[in-house]
Amino acid sequence: MKHRLQCIDCSRIFNPAQIPIYACPACGDLLHIVYNYDSLGRKFRESLHSPGPLSVWRYHRILPVSLANAISIAEGGTGLSKSERLARSLRMSEVYFKNDGQNPTGSFKDRGMTVAISRAVEIGADTVLCASTGNTSASMAAYAAKAGLKAIVLIPKGKIAMGKLLQAMVHGSKICQVEGNFDKALERARKMASGRRGLYLVNSINPYRLEGQKTLAFEVWEQLGRRIPDVVIVPVGNAGNISAIWKGFQELRRTKLTARVPRMIGVQASGAAPLADAYAKNRQKVIPWPNPETIASAIRIGAPASWKKALRAVRESRGAIIKASDEEITAAQRLLANHEGIFAEPASAASVAGLLKAKKARLLTPRETVVCVITGHGLKDQKAAAAFAGL
Ligand code: F0G
Numbered sequence: 001m002k003h004r005l006q007c008i009d010c011s012r013i014f015n016p017a018q019i020p021i022y023a024c025p026a027c028g029d030l031l032h033i034v035y036n037y038d039s040l041g042r043k044f045r046e047s048l049h050s051p052g053p054l055s056v057w058r059y060h061r062i063l064p065v066s067l068a069n070a071i072s073i074a075e076g077g078t079g080l081s082k083s084e085r086l087a088r089s090l091r092m093s094e095v096y097f098k099n100d101g102q103n104p105t106g107s108f109k110d111r112g113m114t115v116a117i118s119r120a121v122e123i124g125a126d127t128v129l130c131a132s133t134g135n136t137s138a139s140m141a142a143y144a145a146k147a148g149l150k151a152i153v154l155i156p157k158g159k160i161a162m163g164k165l166l167q168a169m170v171h172g173s174k175i176c177q178v179e180g181n182f183d184k185a186l187e188r189a190r191k192m193a194s195g196r197r198g199l200y201l202v203n204s205i206n207p208y209r210l211e212g213q214k215t216l217a218f219e220v221w222e223q224l225g226r227r228i229p230d231v232v233i234v235p236v237g238n239a240g241n242i243s244a245i246w247k248g249f250q251e252l253r254r255t256k257l258t259a260r261v262p263r264m265i266g267v268q269a270s271g272a273a274p275l276a277d278a279y280a281k282n283r284q285k286v287i288p289w290p291n292p293e294t295i296a297s298a299i300r301i302g303a304p305a306s307w308k309k310a311l312r313a314v315r316e317s318r319g320a321i322i323k324a325s326d327e328e329i330t331a332a333q334r335l336l337a338n339h340e341g342i343f344a345e346p347a348s349a350a351s352v353a354g355l356l357k358a359k360k361a362r363l364l365t366p367r368e369t370v371v372c373v374i375t376g377h378g379l380k381d382q383k384a385a386a387a388f389a390g391l
Helices: 037-047 056-062 085-090 109-122 135-147 162-170 182-193 207-213 215-223 240-254 274-280 307-316 326-340 346-360 382-388
Strands: 003-007 031-035 080-082 094-099 127-131 150-156 174-178 199-201 231-235 263-269 320-324 369-374
Touching: 031 207, 037 056, 037 240, 056 109, 056 215, 080 215, 085 094, 085 326, 085 346, 094 215, 109 127, 109 135, 109 199, 109 207, 127 135, 127 182, 135 150, 135 162, 150 162, 150 182, 162 174, 162 382, 174 182, 182 199, 207 215, 207 240, 215 240, 231 240, 231 346, 240 263, 240 307, 263 274, 263 307, 263 346, 274 307, 274 320, 307 320, 320 326, 320 346, 326 346, 326 382, 346 369
Parallel strands: 094 369, 127 150, 127 199, 150 174, 231 263, 231 369, 263 320
Antiparallel strands: 003 031, 080 094
């Protein structure tokens, strides 16, 4: 086995065959996956000599599931489009949008889900489970269908966009509506999965899922002609994705493909911003918000599970976590649609709202190369789109 699990707090190393994967058996903190980068580096570098195409599984040498076991619906390989009009108006020379709304179910979750579901099959689970603000459930439902697994979705009652709910239903998941918000649903899902081997939890506390999501960093690096951007801006909810993307960039450095890493800037909605708060007040811990509220329903989260990983990502990279109001998010969604031809759901447009704010706050300089991650497609949230269109 080429990978091990490591606790992000006490650093103990575990054999993945022997422990549950959601928390460290010694101290209870989250786990992440580590490799022997010295022995793996050469093979990984060599595998990148082939010209492509880009995809999550192009990077299988540094993934914890073997290619032969991959459950795939052609995820990853999403476009990196160069901003013309928005960049000009900001007087920035190089701004890009990494459009992960182009994934099979319309969000970045597919990058992680292909790996998590492949792992579920590998270990013999028969049912997969997640709590979700919508996109995770849509993605899990599709990959579970492909793999022939049963799927159970816990969603906050009445709080997820219809497009996403329909995706989960169409792919045949069992849907359970939970009173309260996403944080409650995740708590419930964790309890349900605890100690049950056949029931596999695929939220981002599952480190296998984040392994898939880190491939966005590899693709960006290749798409920029093997160049590391100066800054990567990511919408933040449960804080798994920013942590995963940061891990990807660190692994490019650890395998000696690059000497540099970017600054990571996370963006939360002002009504759901416990991480931005902790960052602004220079706290070591995140204090959960009991009643998060924002139109960006995908990131309406008050107790981000991966807060420690995310705070580390921004502090180690000398980035930041900032917040954007619902008005700023909606304005960014409009800008992206009207000036760049990209239709993003509100949570996804948070990265562009963050770009505008970061420029104003002088967190970016005009000559820097900036990549905004667009996390999900605008058609998923038709209510937000209808309001946007004045219907
Ligand atoms: N953007 C979109 C479109 C999302 O759906 C999510 C998370 C995020 C950004 C934030 O990513 O949680 O890794 O910080 N959606 C989750 C879900 C919570 O259940 O679909 P994160």
